[in-house]
Amino acid sequence: MNGPDPSQAETAAIHIAGLNKHYGAFHALRDIDLTVRRGEKIVVCGPSGSGKSTLIRCINRLEEHSAGRIVVLGTELNDDVGNIEGIRREVGMVFQHFNLFPHMTVLENCVLAPMLVRKVPRSEAEALARKYLEKVRIPEQADKYPAQLSGGQQQRVAIARALCMTPQIMLFDEPTSALDPEMIAEVLDVMATLASEGMTMVCVTHEMGFARRAADRVIFMDKGEIVEQAPPERFFTTAQNERTRQFLSQILNH
Amino acid sequence: MGRLLRNQKVRNGLLQALYVGALGMLILAGTLIARRNLAAQGITSGFDFLFKSTGWDLNFALLPATAMDPYWWYFTVGILNTLFLGTFGLALATVVGTIVGLARTSSNDLARLLGRTYVDIFRNIPLILQVFFWYAVITHLPSPRGAQPSWGMFLTSRGLYVPAPNVGPWSLTIAVAAILAAIVLPLWIGRTARIDRPLGDRATLQLAAAAAALACAALALLAGRLPETPFLDMPALQGLNLRGGLRVPPEFSALVVAIGIYGGSYIAEIVRGGFKSVGTGQMEAAGSLGLTAWQTFTLVRLPLALRAMLPILANQYVWLMKATTMGIAVGFSDFFMIVALTINHSGQTIEAIGLLMAGFLAINLSLAFFFNRINKAIALKGNQLRG
Numbered sequence: 001m002n003g004p005d006p007s008q009a010e011t012a013a014i015h016i017a018g019l020n021k022h023y024g025a026f027h028a029l030r031d032i033d034l035t036v037r038r039g040e041k042i043v044v045c046g047p048s049g050s051g052k053s054t055l056i057r058c059i060n061r062l063e064e065h066s067a068g069r070i071v072v073l074g075t076e077l078n079d080d081v082g083n084i085e086g087i088r089r090e091v092g093m094v095f096q097h098f099n100l101f102p103h104m105t106v107l108e109n110c111v112l113a114p115m116l117v118r119k120v121p122r123s124e125a126e127a128l129a130r131k132y133l134e135k136v137r138i139p140e141q142a143d144k145y146p147a148q149l150s151g152g153q154q155q156r157v158a159i160a161r162a163l164c165m166t167p168q169i170m171l172f173d174e175p176t177s178a179l180d181p182e183m184i185a186e187v188l189d190v191m192a193t194l195a196s197e198g199m200t201m202v203c204v205t206h207e208m209g210f211a212r213r214a215a216d217r218v219i220f221m222d223k224g225e226i227v228e229q230a231p232p233e234r235f236f237t238t239a240q241n242e243r244t245r246q247f248l249s250q251i252l253n254h
Numbered sequence: 255m256g257r258l259l260r261n262q263k264v265r266n267g268l269l270q271a272l273y274v275g276a277l278g279m280l281i282l283a284g285t286l287i288a289r290r291n292l293a294a295q296g297i298t299s300g301f302d303f304l305f306k307s308t309g310w311d312l313n314f315a316l317l318p319a320t321a322m323d324p325y326w327w328y329f330t331v332g333i334l335n336t337l338f339l340g341t342f343g344l345a346l347a348t349v350v351g352t353i354v355g356l357a358r359t360s361s362n363d364l365a366r367l368l369g370r371t372y373v374d375i376f377r378n379i380p381l382i383l384q385v386f387f388w389y390a391v392i393t394h395l396p397s398p399r400g401a402q403p404s405w406g407m408f409l410t411s412r413g414l415y416v417p418a419p420n421v422g423p424w425s426l427t428i429a430v431a432a433i434l435a436a437i438v439l440p441l442w443i444g445r446t447a448r449i450d451r452p453l454g455d456r457a458t459l460q461l462a463a464a465a466a467a468l469a470c471a472a473l474a475l476l477a478g479r480l481p482e483t484p485f486l487d488m489p490a491l492q493g494l495n496l497r498g499g500l501r502v503p504p505e506f507s508a509l510v511v512a513i514g515i516y517g518g519s520y521i522a523e524i525v526r527g528g529f530k531s532v533g534t535g536q537m538e539a540a541g542s543l544g545l546t547a548w549q550t551f552t553l554v555r556l557p558l559a560l561r562a563m564l565p566i567l568a569n570q571y572v573w574l575m576k577a578t579t580m581g582i583a584v585g586f587s588d589f590f591m592i593v594a595l596t597i598n599h600s601g602q603t604i605e606a607i608g609l610l611m612a613g614f615l616a617i618n619l620s621l622a623f624f625f626n627r628i629n630k631a632i633a634l635k636g637n638q639l640r641g
Binding site: 060062085088089091092093095097099100101102103112113116117144145146147148149158161162165 | 533535536538539540541542543544545546549553554557558561632634635636
């Protein structure tokens with residue numbers, strides 16, 4: 001379906017071929033091949049320790065891969081700092097623990113990178129920030145500090161902060177895992193809106209409702225390998241692999 | 255009655271009353287005994303001695319002081335000397351501590367090892383030994399006749415001789431203040447302007463402010479120039495001794511070096527802890543937004559680390575301020591040594607000790623107050639449980 005195909009490296013949003021990652025003796029990722037088309041929405045799931053977070057952290061070099069090739073938006077991810085910074089400008093990331101800058105207001109969090117990295121003037125950056133805060137439905141919190149907001153609000157600020165760089169790809173690393181149940185929906189709604197607008201997204205999440213609603217493809221990982229990948233309707237009904245079926249029964253039946 | 259004694263509030267009240275009563279009795283008894291003993295020795299208590307001439311000289315004073323001056327003037331000079339020594343000692347300790355602390359958080363193995371060795375050695379040797387060590391090193395330097403000048407300075411067993419400007423004291427004070435402003439103003443602009451302006455503009459503003467302050471300093475120096483002397487008074491050998499320039503006495507240098515190196519080892523640990531307390535998450539977030547390593551350091555890591563360091567740093571500064579009392583070990587006329595000499599000469603032990611305590615209390619409470627204000631101003635807003 002989406003096997004390694006060198007011709008896709010230039011046109012795809014993300015092209016990963018033969019990716020391996022070791023932490024000392026621990027083999028975290030084994031021979032990953034994955035191509036994400038522009039505009040495609042991917043949900044990555046799997047048991048803890050399966051390497052799903054490591055995989056998406058490799059895409060913007062928060063983790064350095066040990067072997068294999070990663071091409072993001074036509075740029076090869078290697079030791080070249082220029083390439084890394086170039087890719088990070090175009091790839092937004094949302095973290096499990098929000099990672100907002102606690103010493104800056106919500107608005108400052110949002111304008112920092114556009115002003116410093118994209119050299120956008122302050123007024124323009126603020127207009128952009130207010131637009132995206134509106135989009136994540138918390139424009140009234142602009143002058144508060146992160147710790148004055150609820151977890152769900154903080155995560156929406158984190159999404160707005162990433163969007164202010166007008167990225168072409170968004171990575172979500174378990175964005176709802178640290179949230180109280182009633183706040184999960186508000187974050188997932190924002191993510192679904194983003195998906196419907198054609199953003200290229202790679203989401204590590206266990207929110208299977210979101211996967212059904214928004215994903216083009218669901219990937220199941222276990223022990224550092226991609227075990228199964230399929231469109232959501234097929235993934236949830238006729239999973240081929242025994243480990244996938246077991247995982248699904250564990251997270252869906254309760 | 256028994257039931258009343260089992261009541262928690264009654265019981266607490268009774269215990270407190272007993273405690274306060276006992277304390278009051280103790281203080282009263284102490285005062286009465288001290289009074290009687292003082293009277294028996296023929297010492298009149300009171301602060302009249304403050305207005306008598308001391309009759310002894312000081313070996314270091316920032317303001318003119320002679321044996322004819324009264325005690326209160328000597329105390330003022332002593333507090334100034336303590337503050338002067340403290341300023342240099344704390345500044346050196348901060349510089350050393352920052353460098354060693356950064357080395358300890360470095361990813362370079364050698365830097366980490368050097369930093370750790372430094373801290374292990376200098377934190378575990380008593381300060382007084384370090385004071386004696388540096389004093390011995392400095393007093394074993396060559397005599398003025400054998401010293402080689404470098405950049406117009408002589409490092410000798412009688413002290414460090416440096417060129418001094420031939421300028422009146424007031425214009426010198428103004429020049430020093432202006433030079434300080436040249437350091438503080440750019441920092442202040444960087445803090446208040448934060449990210450309100452694009453970086454280029456801010457740097458220009460900072461440079462302009464620094465240049466203006468330095469120009470003021472130069473102007474003050476030129477205006478206050480003493481007539482018919484060269485601008486710089488260079489130390490030069492004359493007979494057996496050096497004449498001219500400014501002499502930094504070995505006692506002062508030894509104390510500054512000892513406090514700087516000893517305090518630096520503690521501050522290094524505070525710096526290291528501050529940087530370690532910043533979560534990797536914030537740094538990863540900054541990196542994922544495309545910020546460079548330097549931007550991440552100056553805008554995210556350093557501001558957060560400073561917030562974590564400041565309260566402990568304030569504590570350490572207060573501690574080091576008290577360490578200036580080591581002056582008495584090598585004969586530097588700090589506040590403590592002047593109080594000790596006062597006790598010897600006037601016999602007014604209780605009053606002099608009282609003034610000593612009041613003086614240090616005033617210095618250190620001011621320091622603590624100043625740091626608490628900064629701490630409050632930059633404290634992170636909101637509930638920090640979620641970080």
